[in-house]
Amino acid sequence: MAARREQDFHWAAVDRGELVVQQCRQCAKLRHPPLPRCAACGSLDWHEHPLSGLGRIISWVILTHPGGKDAVRRTGILVELDEGIRVVSNLVDQENAAIGARVRVEFGEPGPQRLALFRTLAETPA
Structure with missing residues (x-):
């Protein structure tokens, strides 16, 4: 049996077009990034918890490679999902x-790996 990394479940879900995080079976705390043990209660017992994929931009930045300009301009964002998890x-x-802009997850392949990306919704920031 191959070694299993804590984040493998996350990437398998992205490949299926789903956004999931770990949820502790002991205290129900959601966590991301994946960890072997719950930071709230110490339990090793968890399950996948589906997320809505809806949230707000908390911060954003234009990403540039330190060695030169990237071939494709990218905007990195910190999103607080409606469930309280930040990604x-x-x-x-x-x-x-824009900070405060509502976003929804969508899945795409801007490079060699499928990723959870976000697109803004028509709603105005609060």
Whole structure:
């Protein structure tokens, strides 16, 4: 049997077009990034918990490689999902980057691996 990394379940879900995190079976705390043990209660027992994929941009930045300009401009974002979990990702519609903007997850392959990306919704920031 191959060694299993804590994040393997996450990437398998992304390949299926789902956004999931760990949820502790002992105290129900959600956690991301994946960890072997719950930081709240110490339990090793967890299960996959599906997320809505909806949230708000908390921060954003234009990503540039220190050795030179990237071939494709990317906007990195910190998203607080409606469930309270924060994730780092890329914004698909970069021209709409704004703190507080509502976003929804979508799955794409901007490179060699399928990723959870985000696109802004028509709603105005609160």
